[in-house]
Each structure stands twice: as C-alpha cells, then as structure tokens.
Amino acid sequence: MTMLTYTLLTDPAPLEASAAGRPPSTGTVYLLVTNTGQQAAFWSTITVQVPVGNGAGDLTSDFTTIKPKGEYGTWSGTRSSVSLQPGPQGSNAFQVTAPGGRASFAPGDHMVLTLEEVTVAPAAGLAVLKVAENTGRTRTGRLSSSVAAVSLVKTAAKEIPPPCDFRPDKVMLDDTDTLTLSWEGSDDFSYEILFPGGRRSIASNTRSWSPAAADAPKRATTYILVATSRSTPQRKHYLTTTVQVRNPVLEILTATxxxxxxxxQGTTDATKGRVTFTGTGVEISNNSGGQSTLTADKANLTGVNTEWVQGRSTDDGWISFPKEGVNVRRGSGHDWGSVFADKADLNGVNTGWVQGRSTDDGWISFPKDGLNVYRDGSRSWGNVAAEKADLNGVSTKWVQGKDDRDGWIDFSYYGVNVFRHDEGTKRWGVIGVNRIDHH
Known part of the structure; x- marks a missing residue:
C-alpha cells in the first residue's frame, strides 16, 4: 500500500481516441499526488510508467511527443516546481526526484505531475498508468517501494460535426460590391466551392472566400460548399447559398x-439607349437621356402624330404638318419641294402656276383676272388647244382658224373685220353663210 494517494485527471475529459485519416487527438494528463494520512511521509522518487501502443489499454502510440512538468504545493499555499524527467530509454516512464534526495510530504500537501501534448492511442478503452514510489516515515530511516495503478478512459472518436452557416456577407450585390462567403467547420474537412462555370479549392485553415473579378456573379448565383472528410471512408457534406445581383446580366430572358x-436599357455606353414605359405609351432615349431614333424595317400603325417626316438621309426631302395642311420641302432646308404622283384626285388646287413635266413645257399662271397660258417655259403667249369650248363669253383681239393659213377675224372699236390669210397682210376676207334672218 502506498503512503501517498494518486488521482488521474485529463483535459479534455474524457480523452478521445485518435481516428485514422484525421488529425491525431491530443490531450493533457494530470497526476495529482496527495498525502491523506495523519503524519508526514518522506519521499525520494515517484515514477510514472505510461502504457505505449495502439491498443485499448494504451495511452499513446508515441511516447516522445509527451512534454512533462511538475509542481509542488503546500497546505499553506506556497508552490515550487519539481523536475519531472523521462526515465531510462525504452522504459516509457517519467520520474520525479525529491530535492536533496529525500523530502517531507506533509499532510495536506500536494504535487501535480503534468503530461502535456499526449497523442492519444487510436483504440478506445481503459488505459492504466503504473506509479512506483520510494517513501518512508522518517527523514533518515529506511525507504520502501510501493506501487499503485491509476486509470483513465479513452472514448471512441466522435463523428466530425459537419460544416454549417454557409453565408454571403451581402445577399444583394451592386456592380461595385465584392462578395465574401463564410462558413463554420472543422479542419478535419477539405473545402471546395462550386459555382456556375467553375470550382475553387479553399486553402487550409481558411473559412471564407471571395471570387475573383472574372468570377464575380453577373446574375442571381447559387454557390455550393463541398466539405470532404479526411477520414476513411470519406464523407461529403454540401451546403448552398444564393446571392442576388441588383443589375443582372442575362444571356436570354423568356417571360411567358x-x-x-x-x-x-442597353448594357454598354455605346448601346445605352433606353425605352421608357410611360402612362401614355413609350419613350425612346439615347445614351445621353435625350430623345432618340426608332429603327425598323416596317411599321404597321393606326395613326402617326409627328411634326415632320423625312427620308433616311439628311439631304432628303421632308414633309411638315402645319395646321393648314402639308408642306413639302426639299433637302435639309425650307425650300419648296415637289410632289410626284401618277394621278391626283383632289377637291381643289390652290397654286401660283402649273407646268408640264419638263422645264421647257408650256405653263399656266393664275392672275386675279383669270388664266394666262405661256409656252416654252417662258412668258411668251402659248396656245390653248381643245376640241370644243362652251363659254359664256370670250374677250380677245382676234380669232383665227387652226391653221396659220386660215382666215381670221379682228375686233375693232367699230365692229368686226374679216381678213383672209395672205402672207400676213390685212386683205379683206369673205363671209360665207347659208341664210341671214334679221328683223
């Protein structure tokens, strides 16, 4: 039976056995040594043997990773360090030696022997540490050796908790925003993020990721976090999160x-024309916000309200629509233009003159007094040719037959003169009648 009492404590409690394919499980073992007797005990050495291996009864598979230290505390509260050293090679033991070779262990005093950075063996079970003490009841008397067994529990490795809380820092992104995705998870997983058109592996010990400018979302995008365990067999976990883009870029949009x-609006500065839907219809604007042009192959309309219409070129003719009717202009100025048609069916025509198609054709002007007929595009009098004329009256200086050699009649102040054609002379002509009936 030992003079001193030994108690084992661990951190964490209990220790968790290491698992294949995962970072090794580590912990700290505390051996509390106390004197619960009524009198002092004198001690020389205390040796702690650690079970090494991979079995259920082993504490660790690697004795060399353990870092030992010791501390002595009195009932009155003073503390001092003691030297806990590895034993002979291959012994898998630590030994602490009393100052001066032998020291008093008073009732109520305690000593803590600490084994840090213990790599826990992979098999769950009860590990037993063996403690050997050299103690006696007097300072100079004979020492005796006694042993004790102290145990601790190693539990089976727990399942790695899956990652969680995969989230964006912003759920709605503007054009200038940078997206950052974050999550919580264990180092026992490797992480990868999938997104439309790509996938990115995440560096170790990193729990956030931001896409490069080339991968920044252009529209509503769903990201998938894939967490793969390092254990065998592998386990995968999938988490998703979605972000919205305030001004999305779409390849195609179908609305049913x-x-x-x-x-x-267009997507670039060069094409940022805008179509605005007002309460009365549609407005077309250019990339500066001013009114712009609508281009189409054909327009089928019930009506058009516009100030003017022009051909495609700036020097084409154009038509304006004043209150009085229609103005036809030529070029880009306000000079009068021409109307060309095969036929015109009108209720009336108000015009200064009318001419044939060629500039040397005859033409008609309309003075206040009546009608002037000219020839050759000049102001020389022209001829009126007709099969029949039904008139209320004729005012003229002379009348002649259709041929230049025909006779002609002159209307003088005194009456009527009848001449015959004779080389332009005024020789009297003949009046031929069938009958004269007069009163």
Whole structure:
C-alpha cells in the first residue's frame, strides 16, 4: 500500500481516441499526488510508467511527443516546481526526484505531475498508468517501494460535426460590391466551392472566400460548399447559398406572362439607349437621356402624330404638318419641294402656276383676272388647244382658224373685220353663210 494517494485527471475529459485519416487527438494528463494520512511521509522518487501502443489499454502510440512538468504545493499555499524527467530509454516512464534526495510530504500537501501534448492511442478503452514510489516515515530511516495503478478512459472518436452557416456577407450585390462567403467547420474537412462555370479549392485553415473579378456573379448565383472528410471512408457534406445581383446580366430572358418594368436599357455606353414605359405609351432615349431614333424595317400603325417626316438621309426631302395642311420641302432646308404622283384626285388646287413635266413645257399662271397660258417655259403667249369650248363669253383681239393659213377675224372699236390669210397682210376676207334672218 502506498503512503501517498494518486488521482488521474485529463483535459479534455474524457480523452478521445485518435481516428485514422484525421488529425491525431491530443490531450493533457494530470497526476495529482496527495498525502491523506495523519503524519508526514518522506519521499525520494515517484515514477510514472505510461502504457505505449495502439491498443485499448494504451495511452499513446508515441511516447516522445509527451512534454512533462511538475509542481509542488503546500497546505499553506506556497508552490515550487519539481523536475519531472523521462526515465531510462525504452522504459516509457517519467520520474520525479525529491530535492536533496529525500523530502517531507506533509499532510495536506500536494504535487501535480503534468503530461502535456499526449497523442492519444487510436483504440478506445481503459488505459492504466503504473506509479512506483520510494517513501518512508522518517527523514533518515529506511525507504520502501510501493506501487499503485491509476486509470483513465479513452472514448471512441466522435463523428466530425459537419460544416454549417454557409453565408454571403451581402445577399444583394451592386456592380461595385465584392462578395465574401463564410462558413463554420472543422479542419478535419477539405473545402471546395462550386459555382456556375467553375470550382475553387479553399486553402487550409481558411473559412471564407471571395471570387475573383472574372468570377464575380453577373446574375442571381447559387454557390455550393463541398466539405470532404479526411477520414476513411470519406464523407461529403454540401451546403448552398444564393446571392442576388441588383443589375443582372442575362444571356436570354423568356417571360411567358409578361414583364413589369419602368424602363429597358442597353448594357454598354455605346448601346445605352433606353425605352421608357410611360402612362401614355413609350419613350425612346439615347445614351445621353435625350430623345432618340426608332429603327425598323416596317411599321404597321393606326395613326402617326409627328411634326415632320423625312427620308433616311439628311439631304432628303421632308414633309411638315402645319395646321393648314402639308408642306413639302426639299433637302435639309425650307425650300419648296415637289410632289410626284401618277394621278391626283383632289377637291381643289390652290397654286401660283402649273407646268408640264419638263422645264421647257408650256405653263399656266393664275392672275386675279383669270388664266394666262405661256409656252416654252417662258412668258411668251402659248396656245390653248381643245376640241370644243362652251363659254359664256370670250374677250380677245382676234380669232383665227387652226391653221396659220386660215382666215381670221379682228375686233375693232367699230365692229368686226374679216381678213383672209395672205402672207400676213390685212386683205379683206369673205363671209360665207347659208341664210341671214334679221328683223
């Protein structure tokens, strides 16, 4: 029976056995030595033998990783360090020696022998440490050797808790925002993030990731965190999170019911024309916000309200629409233009003059007094040719037959003169009648 009392404590309590494929389980073992007797005990050495191996009764598979230290405390509260040293090679033991070769261990005093950084053996079970003491009842008397067995529990390795709380720092991203994804998880997993078009492995001991500019989300994007255990067999866990983009970039959009939006705009500065939906219809704006152009192959409309219409080129003719009707202009200025048509069916025509298609054709002007007929595009009098004329009256200086050699009639102040054609002379002509009936 030992004079001193031995108690084992561990941190963590209990110790967890190491598992294959995972970082080794480590812990600290405390051996508390006390004197619970009524009188002092004198001690010389205390030796602690550690069971080494991979079995259920072994504490560790690697004795060399253990870091020992010791401390002595009196009932009055004073403390001092003691030297806990490895025993002979191959003994798998630690030994502490009393100062001066022998020291008093008073009732109520205690000593703590600490074994740090113990790599716990892989098999669960009860590990027994053997303690041997050299003690006696007097300072100079004979010492005796006694042994004690102290035990501790090693539990089976617990299942690694899966990663959790995979989250973005922002759920709605603006164009200039940088996305950061974070999560909680064990170092016993390796991590990888999957996203549309790519995958990225995460460095060890890292629990956050930000996509590079080339991988930044352009639209609503779902990220998948894949956690793979380092144990055998491997276990995988999948976590997802989704971020939204305030101004998404879409390759194609199909809406089966409709799209509700105040406006639609191009994606680049060069194409940032905008279509705005107002209460009365649609407005087309250019990339500076001013009114712009609508280009189409064909327009099928019920009506068009516009100030003017022009050809495709800036020097084409154009039509404006004043209150009085229609103005036809030519070029880009305000000079009058021409209307070309195969036929015109009109209720009336108000015009200064009318001419044939060529500039040397005859033309008609409309003075206040009536009608002027000119020839050759000049102001020389022209001829009116007709099969029949039904008139209320004719005011003229002379009348002649259709041929230049025909006779002609002159209307003088005194009456009527009848001439015959004779080389332009005024020789009297002949009046031929069938009958004269007069009163």
């Amino acid at each position: 019911t409709g799209i509700d939006t105040p406006w639609v």
